[in-house]
Amino acid sequence: MRITALTLRNIRSYESFQADLSGRSVVITGPNGAGKTNLLEALTLFGPGRTLRRSRLPEVVRQGAEEGAGAGITLCDDGEDERRLVVTIPPPRFDKREIRIDGEPVRKAGTLTDLLRFLWLTPAMDRLFMDAPGDRRRFLDRIAAAGSSAHAEDTARYEKAMRQRMAALEQGAPPQVLSALESEMAASGVKIAGTRRETAESLARGYEALRQEAFPQASVFIEGDVDLMLGEKGPEAAMEAFRARLQGNRRIDRDAKRTLVGPHRSDLVVTHLGKAMPAKLCSTGEQKALLIGLILARAAAAKGQGGSALVLLLDEIAAHLDETRREALAQTLEKLGLQAFLTGTDEAAFAPFLPDMDHLRPGAGQIGSLA
Incomplete structure (x- = not known):
């Protein structure tokens, strides 16, 4: 299954956000502070444990938000069957997730892994082999x-x-x-x-x-x-x-x-x-x-x-790759046939990717649109 829609409310820099996607992989570009990584982190609310930034739930909620926060995604398979997943973080403490799949409440976040799993790579992991x-x-x-x-x-x-x-x-x-x-x-x-x-x-x-x-x-x-x-x-x-x-x-x-x-x-x-x-x-x-x-x-x-859909989240992935490796990454992602979300500040660095991927240019706190 592929992610074909993403909506956010009071998540990080976004008071509201909505994007309809084709189900292909997605390149997200924009200047620093535009909210690119916030979109990736929002996706990881649909996985068990902490988010991509290892944040606790109250830290994910937009500063000053008084109403509930949450995210929703639509999954679609080749047969066009849809599943709707919604995670809500209710006030006033914003310290727990309420999960619904196709409108039905789910007790454990781990249940989401039956439909969707994530692998991610972020700049914070660049020193992984040197860290603790x-x-x-x-x-x-x-x-x-x-x-x-x-x-x-x-x-x-x-x-x-x-x-x-x-x-x-x-x-x-x-x-x-x-x-x-x-x-x-x-x-x-x-x-x-x-x-x-x-x-x-x-x-x-x-x-x-x-x-x-x-x-x-x-x-x-x-x-x-x-x-x-x-x-x-x-x-x-x-x-x-x-x-x-x-x-x-x-x-x-x-x-x-x-x-x-x-x-x-x-x-x-x-x-x-x-x-x-x-x-x-x-x-x-x-x-x-x-x-x-x-x-x-x-x-x-x-x-x-086999099993549930696997989605790759690659934050600032092209920043330190030469042209040869960027092209190799694009070819490998195409060969894998998995949906991936890639972020970066330099649109030109994603030239090998864009012919076969959606291109999203979000603005901080604004409604996103497909280029």
Whole structure:
């Protein structure tokens, strides 16, 4: 399915916004401050968890708005069947999402992933290979969720049990309470590690499907205690080993005031295959190309798995690409056959894309129109 309409009310810079789309990919251009990234962020309201900017819901609502905020999209498939998805953020606290699909209320945001999934790349991610492990874990989990609708739920269950266990340790809860929470952490944690591992393995299939040379291939290794347990022992034995490790670490974790073992401490290790060089040692341009290559490979692999529609959100994507790579990106997106939304300030940089894409020029806070 493809996005064929987008409407916003009181989202970021937009008091109101409406655009009808053809269902093709979309190039969004305009000066800084025009609201280009705000449109991409609005789309990510239709996914689980935080938005593209990692914002909390009150931060997404337009400053000074007193009425409710929200976004709506229309999805259409080749057979012209339509689905209408609406997310509302009600006042006065603006701290929760109310979701409707075809007018019917939906209780969980995760339900939206049955229809729609997003992969995105933003300038804030350009230093991913240099930043803290937590940033790389979030990136890995996001690309994992593009192929597994259960991954976000597994992660939420794990993190909830981990918080409850830490509170129980601090309160001196009885062993049976701790054991139940540790069993939940072990079950969810091994599932998380398994999905991450499957995601890393899928990248090789994605690179093979794309067969492009402009964006270098990378090898991906997930480094962590639970990942090692899973690789050496298999799921059942890894689950028991992780549970036993948590039980043995109760005093250590209580004193440290944090859980010292688990998939929440794993790291993503990426290597430039062509140079046999760690990504963190590559040049800035090579790191950007590696990131784009990873996103494209994951998109190719996820598309091969079928399921809900996958949409790529590529913010300021052409800014640091030479002409050869811009043309290669346009060709690869066409080959993938997925809908993508691309933003940038320089219209000329999108010359390779525009013949086959819609072109949207929004103004901050104004009604958008198709060029």
